[in-house]
Amino acid sequence: MQAVRRAVLVAFVVSLATVVPAAAQAATITGTVSGEDTHAGIGGVEVCPTPQPYTFEVACTTTDSSGHYSLNELPPAQYSIAFSGWVANVPYVSETYDNKPAYQYGDLVTLSSVDEVRQLDVELARGGSISGKLTDEETGLPVAGMGACARLEGDGYERCAKSDGNGNYQVNGLPSGEYSVYYEGWNQVNYLHEFYEDAETWAQATVLTVTAPGTTSGIDAELARGAQIFGHVSQAGTGLPLPEAFVCAEMEPPGEYQECDMTDADGNYGLIGLPAGTYLVAFEREYLPFGPVAGQWWQGAETAEEATPITILPPETRTGIDGVVDRAIWGPPEKEPTVPTVTLPPPPVATTSVKPQLRKCRKGFHRKWVKGKKRCVRKHPRHHKHHRSHR
16 A cells, blocks of 8 residues: 555656756746835845646745846746745735736736746835734743734735744734734744634634734734644664655544644654644655545554554643654765666657646645645645634
């Protein structure tokens, strides 16, 4: 069973590699992103082209300090261009070209030839902000590195920011409207996901008003610590540490709550900020279009049905949840002995080329770069469940 899954996974990865057009046939989109209010360039804006139809993937870029960007090596196609201030938390509203909401594809930009250069300059509207302070509900000490997210009611526009060393946060780039706020550790801070004012469900979350470019302040929260699971992943047969293995804990019933991590160079991982519950831990987890597969579940199980569940209650920490996975350790290729070269006739040249449609992730997941590999990972935020069960 495990061998079959791995064969399917390899075939899927190979199929992705075949749909990316050759970089040699490339056009360029370049321009400047500036503010509508100042007309000055904005640094830190992420610019992402998405081909339509979505048959291959293109890397994003980021504007420099003067607001300039350049998207190079673009195959001729039609593209939707997104301009996002999320990563750098810039105080400007994200959008797609030309002046369309961030959640839409917007106007398509057509590149007709490999030597075409298009100039696209855009201006972003200044948004409002939501700010507050995050503290530990037991100690009152500030919580640093916790994500605070604001979601616009109705259309799903969302921006997030992390709290600083004093627990202070400010979410920028919000268009005027009504927002719900939640807090998320993203497996980096051991505190539970929760909504502002401890609402029990997303529908019950307190609605806040933002009027751009003003700031809605004093949106503070006291956070509860979560549970933690730590372990190690090694290579079957050799016992060597297995880096870059994707490890996930999924609450029973499956799909209700999940946290994932990637093992470090020593094969160690940590799943933190977990609410009370019973979990199944999967090693070398992958999300294929037809659903999730795993290289192994805890205690050597090949399927979720055979896996041993782990019951945990915050602020408990469980260690020694280890896995053994049968796959190669990725790294620099080993030098192979020199062999005589053999000249072979050139392969036949195809007269036509058909680009297959890129296979999509299943509902609730999207494709994302994770340490050099495209993986289908669960979309953030997970605001379908409240985890403050002790209140």
